[in-house]
Amino acid sequence: MTSGDLTRRRFIAAASAGSLAAAASRTIPAYGDVAKKATQLAILGGEPVRKNKPWPDWPSCCWDENLTNSLLKTAKSGIWCRIQSASGTVPTFEKEYAKLMGTKFCVATGAGTQALHTCVEAMGIGPGDEVVTSPYTDPGTIQGILSARALPVLADLDVESYQLDPADVEKKINENTRAIMPVHMMGQPADMDSILAIAKKHNLKVIEDACQAHLAVHRGRKLGAIGDVGCFSFQSSKTIACGEGGGIIGSDDELMDKCYTVHNHGTSRRGKTELIGPKYRMNEFEAVVLLGQLGGAIERWRRRNENAAYLTARLKDIPGLTPQKLYPGTESGSFYLYTMSYHKDQFDGVSRDTFLKAMNAEGIGLSPYITQGLHREPWIDHIVSSKSYQRMYSPERLRQFSEQRACPKCDQVCEEMVMLWASGPLLAPEKEVADIADAIEKVWENRAQLKQV
Numbered sequence: 001m002t003s004g005d006l007t008r009r010r011f012i013a014a015a016s017a018g019s020l021a022a023a024a025s026r027t028i029p030a031y032g033d034v035a036k037k038a039t040q041l042a043i044l045g046g047e048p049v050r051k052n053k054p055w056p057d058w059p060s061c062c063w064d065e066n067l068t069n070s071l072l073k074t075a076k077s078g079i080w081c082r083i084q085s086a087s088g089t090v091p092t093f094e095k096e097y098a099k100l101m102g103t104k105f106c107v108a109t110g111a112g113t114q115a116l117h118t119c120v121e122a123m124g125i126g127p128g129d130e131v132v133t134s135p136y137t138d139p140g141t142i143q144g145i146l147s148a149r150a151l152p153v154l155a156d157l158d159v160e161s162y163q164l165d166p167a168d169v170e171k172k173i174n175e176n177t178r179a180i181m182p183v184h185m186m187g188q189p190a191d192m193d194s195i196l197a198i199a200k201k202h203n204l205k206v207i208e209d210a211c212q213a214h215l216a217v218h219r220g221r222k223l224g225a226i227g228d229v230g231c232f233s234f235q236s237s238k239t240i241a242c243g244e245g246g247g248i249i250g251s252d253d254e255l256m257d258k259c260y261t262v263h264n265h266g267t268s269r270r271g272k273t274e275l276i277g278p279k280y281r282m283n284e285f286e287a288v289v290l291l292g293q294l295g296g297a298i299e300r301w302r303r304r305n306e307n308a309a310y311l312t313a314r315l316k317d318i319p320g321l322t323p324q325k326l327y328p329g330t331e332s333g334s335f336y337l338y339t340m341s342y343h344k345d346q347f348d349g350v351s352r353d354t355f356l357k358a359m360n361a362e363g364i365g366l367s368p369y370i371t372q373g374l375h376r377e378p379w380i381d382h383i384v385s386s387k388s389y390q391r392m393y394s395p396e397r398l399r400q401f402s403e404q405r406a407c408p409k410c411d412q413v414c415e416e417m418v419m420l421w422a423s424g425p426l427l428a429p430e431k432e433v434a435d436i437a438d439a440i441e442k443v444w445e446n447r448a449q450l451k452q453v
């Protein structure tokens with residue numbers, strides 16, 4: 001048995017035991033009394049909680065000599081493209097990733113956006129069709145739909161989870177709707193119980209945007225393996241990364257075969273050019289970097305979950321900040337980001353901006369994330385006035401589409417949410433993660449000083 005197998009088995013054991021809940025229920029050690037000792041906020045000249053201590057640097061911290069050697073091996077082999085060998089690194093990665101995710105198949109692509117577009121195209125979704133998705137996401141989510149010239153219809157959010165609000169999803173469904181594309185924001189599960197029920201009721205496909213959600217588990221199933229298909233990104237910032245890369249997972253033979261054909265410029269495994277398809281193949285070097293990372297990815301996933309549970313437990317008595325709400329059935333997240341809602345009224349009216357400056361002065365890099373939902377970006381006006389959409393959609397539909405763009409809950413999330421970069425701080429030992437909670441406690445307890453800022 002290889003060490004990779006061992007790690008995988010430990011991972012499965014941890015996942016099935018519900019490591020998140022277990023970690024959250026244990027006693028929380030305190031590491032010193034920083035909050036009580038240093039009462040002057042650093043932003044006003046006091047001693048910062050954390051000084052000159054860098055966090056792990058992602059993604060370079062996952063690089064090792066084995067990875068260098070594997071890259072050289074691929075370089076020297078001359079097999080740089082997946083179609084040169086059935087046992088090259090891309091086909092091998094696809095097998096390994098599908099196994100890890102618990103699906104029959106994986107098709108690797110050049111990006112998460114490419115993976116999403118491939119699925120939309122493979123499902124035959126195109127002009128005239130609608131896909132309901134979230135305004136609070138990476139632009140790649142809607143681009144996967146727009147590239148097929150379908151309409152991404154945006155539903156509003158649950159302000160506590162930053163995920164799609166299933167009630168609003170259902171309101172946005174009509175006779176043109178073909179699929180729901182839930183986005184697992186920050187890598188934690190969207191409300192999948194409700195979304196699956198709605199999809200079933202209206203006979204819709206579910207394309208999971210799991211681009212942030214590697215290894216997270218909902219009711220015993222990995223995110224991405226729950227819907228008809230699931231899409232991942234391996235872009236540098238993601239928790240499994242190769243620079244730019246993506247992948248589709250699924251277990252439907254016919255659909256996954258179509259995904260392969262679409263991503264391979266419309267050419268099937270039988271060698272026939274059969275469908276409309278861009279060329280979205282992953283290259284062999286990208287797969288080397290991914291394969292070299294899979295074992296360690298599980299260990300990092302565990303650490304982010306344990307550190308997130310520790311932080312959440314430490315924050316429970318601070319009414320000014322509420323960590324992202326997790327839905328029933330959540331067994332673990334990926335914790336791409338650790339996020340919280342900032343409640344200005346609890347902080348005596350101090351703005352989020354001032355709070356963030358105070359946290360940064362304490363040596364903890366908290367920041368906003370998405371500051372404007374996709375419903376407020378110019379692409380809506382662009383497509384409504386574009387020749388191609390005007391040829392494919394009636395003026396009435398485009399007018400309706402343009403007018404139904406309001407997402408007030410998403411606006412609220414954009415204003416309230418603060419995030420911690422998880423693939424840095426949350427990869428550190430818990431003793432260091434304590435600095436984050438200490439700094440938050442310090443700023444919270446001394447919030448009256450923030451009025452002087």
Ligand SMILES: *Cc1c(COP(=O)(O)O)cnc(C)c1O
Nearest residue numbers: 111112113138140141211233235
């Ligand atoms: C990163 C991301 C994408 C796009 O993936 P790329 O690999 O950058 O194309 C799509 N959706 C979400 C939620 C993402 O975080």
